[in-house]
Amino acid sequence: MLLRPQNREQLAAGLALxxxxxxxxxxxxxxxxxxxxxxxxxxxxxxxxxxxxxxxxAKGLDRVALVAPDDLIATLEGQAWLN
Known part of the structure; x- marks a missing residue:
């Protein structure tokens, strides 16, 4: 299952669900x-x-790395989605 939240609220709601x-x-x-x-x-x-x-x-197309959750959450604010 994949969840692609658009903002912090969707992330929190999705994780809770x-x-x-x-x-x-x-x-x-x-x-x-x-x-x-x-x-x-x-x-x-x-x-x-x-x-x-x-x-x-965190797994990406070009690398795998240990990251702080806040760094990932920051990507939800004001960035366009990659397809």
Whole structure:
């Protein structure tokens, strides 16, 4: 499953919806950000409840890197989507 949020509110709502249904269903999927990087939704969801400085594995077409969730969220504000 892929979720492509357009803003912070959609990201928060989407993560909450996935978490709620994952209690009963084995849901797997990724959040795809405006710059094309993708993160496993469960990893991102857990990072928000983790210690400051926690990083997540972000996969792009040209590289894989550990990044701060805030860096990914920043891509939702004012950027056009890559197709």
């Amino acid at each position: 996935l978490a709620r249904h994952a209690e009963k269903l084995p849901l797997d999927g990724e959040i795809v950000f405006a710059d094309g990087r993708a993160v496993a939704w469960k990893e991102l969801h857990a990072a928000f409840d983790s210690a400051p400085g926690t990083r997540v594995l």
